Amino acid sequence: MASILNSESLARDARTTPSRRRTKGSHFGYLLIAPTMITLVVVGLVPFLYAIYISLHDVPYGRVGEFTGLSNYRALLWDGRFWHSVWVALVFVGIAVPIEFVLGMLGALVLNQKIKLRGVIVPMLFVPTMMAPIVVALLWKIMLAGSWGLISYNVLERLKIVSETSVFGSADLALYALILIDVWQWTPFMIIAFYAGLQALPLNPYRAAQVDGASPLQMFVRITLPLMMPLMAVMVLLRIIDAFKVFDTIFLLTGGGPGNATESPSMLGYKLVFEFWKLGEASAFAVIIWVLFFVFCNVFYQIAKNRLKAF
């Protein structure tokens, strides 16, 4: 990197043979990506390495103490609370993402038909996604408020699902309420993304398929789905990562409760730092979650690439 900024070496490169010049070209490429790489290293890699460092130490009340090896990791992995938070996230992801995906796809397919008022519907779909999380949380807190909330009073209590208490106060229902909010928040986004994808599909294969005699179902299964696969894979991956890290609505609505019924990994991580002041364990926690995601994303990528031919 340094050599290319050196004017003498630049002048020398300019006189050299074509093969040498290609080497110079690759240096120039590094120069172009340097700003991005430096930013990533400073704000991403350095803090992460520091997190690994302090995860190996005892850090009482923010002061890095003595080296304790893997004891922070052991403490976490032997703690049922950690595994419970992972389970909460898995339930959250496992229910919310498939629903968002299917509803998103169906919504996009409907939008893609030349329905009336499309110009009005599409901008409205942005509303839930663009709302600040605090507004979303307050909105749903009001709608699901015990005994007088719009949905609590009119739907949940009439159907005798809950009585005179907020769903957020029920250990059985709080998580599903949070999932409902996530679906409400992110399904429109999926619709818009898939709709954009459908609009961008090439027309020619459809014309050819028509003339080749393909049925509408065949066209969907054999042309639309394969052509949409890259977008679908990316969207699902993004939603899985995002939903796994869900924090804002939980923090604002239940604080992880009742008990720890809705304590997601992010919520637990927050508590480890700001309630229990266990920075060592919190860092170990971050590293473990990172490893889980690193493995998951790689497996997902390989499957998407080789089986689904998505990338």
Add this chain to the structure above:
Amino acid sequence: MSVNRGKGLDLRAVSKAFDGRPALQAIDLAARPGEIVGVTGPSGAGKTTIARIVAGVEQADTGEVRLNDRAIDDLSPQVRDVALMFESYALYPHLTVRENLLFPLKSPRCNGRSGEGDARAQELLELVEMSSLGTRYPSELSGGQRQRVALCRTLIQDPSVYLLDEPISHLDAKLRNKLRGEIRRRLLAKAVPTVWFTPDAMEALAVSDRVAILIGGVLQQVGVPAAIYAAPANTSVARLVGDPPMNLLRGRLSRQNGALWFKHPGLSVPLTAHVRQLVEGANVDEIVLGVRPAQVAFAPRNDAGAVVYAIEPFGKYSIMTVQLGDDRFRIKTTQATDCRTGARVELSLNSEHLVAFHPTSGRALT
């Protein structure tokens, strides 16, 4: 052909306009089973529009399309039983070459017919010299290779009519020459009509039983290749057909010593009795004279009116362009063309093969 009357493809007075501009005007065209009809014309003439209307991808404004004595205008493309080779290829980007070929055989209308699909795919790929590329994706192919895949995807089907929209236009000359004959042979063996669209008039003459000349959305002439070549219906057809196409010279008529002469600033020709009769019947004092490039001889002469403009030596023959007054005139000759650019040559026309056109309408005098 009378046995097959009504069988095959019939277009009756088909018209189509795009944004108020007519693209096709009252097209009447028929293709009988076992017949190849070539539709040729410059780009923008409406060839692709005809193909798309027959396939059902486009709707005609007026007129009727009949296939095997049944109007198909209101049928969806899926049930028309038409094999269309798209000019844009329209390959399935996510399928391999072989999967692209087999796709049409998986449609509901082909149920039970897809049996030996793999063998047929392989055989067709061998025909177009792509047998080792069956597992490639379209994005990994060159333009000419994609065109061959689209061609195979059409030929693998057993439809009621084949529509080939510029099937071999992007192939190299050698392969084009080979496939022209091979495809014609295959299509003639099927008992269904074929419409072969091409901007190359000579290709149309070579592959077709009958040729339809389409210019500006209007059918100019329909006939067997020999008739189209020998007697173009108007100057537009004459400009299109031939390699190189016919020379057209506008000149006055004048009588000298009882003979009728065609007078052009660079050329004077006595007209034969036959042409003279046609000209007198039309009652004009000016004509456009059509001269086939191969029907001209030349000899160097210092005071001649023709000046050599360019010479293209092809080996077996040469094409010489001469400046004749304001016109350029092309000669296809086996004579030695050792004269230089700028040299003067005297032309002598074979007056038996001249074609006379009306000076204003451009129609051939008959």
